[in-house]
């Protein structure tokens with residue numbers, strides 16, 4: 020018995036150490052998460068030469084919207100080949116081709132928001148690189164399911180941290196927790 024209890028005693032310190040470690044990891048994760056929200060979200064318009072008439076002000080979350088059901092972003096119309104800029108500084112998460120989105124770039128910006136640049140004609144960004152706002156990510160096109168339609172940038176902002184207060188009982192209303200309306204940002208910014 021004495022032998023057994025001795026063995027148990029030697030194992031005891033492991034648990035608190037693991038607990039302390041996990042606590043540290045959690046604290047670090049919370050700090051990183053909060054730090055992301057403290058990064059200022061300076062914004063520039065993502066299409067060269069665009070103005071308030073380049074996009075429809077009520078197209079975000081418009082219904083019905085084909086296979087997407089709801090329009091999760093804003094379409095900014097411009098000539099094919101017009102430069103597309105990153106609207107905020109951030110980390111390029113993805114550059115590639117998607118069946119519906121066509122040539123696309125995803126940038127992780129301040130507040131953990133992901134900025135989507137879809138239907139591009141060409142891609143200029145490189146994945147896993149930090150880019151400053153106003154840097155070129157590509158050019159306007161009509162790739163993916165925009166083929167045959169006027170060239171435009173489908174610009175969307177999503178959040179991996181759910182905004183639960185945005186949910187409603189409308190069609191796809193629960194999906195609203197993942198999206199932010201870019202319209203006020205596009206209207207507020209002049210260049």
Ligand SMILES: [Zn+2]
Pocket residue numbers: 090092093094172173174
């Ligand atoms: Zn669109």
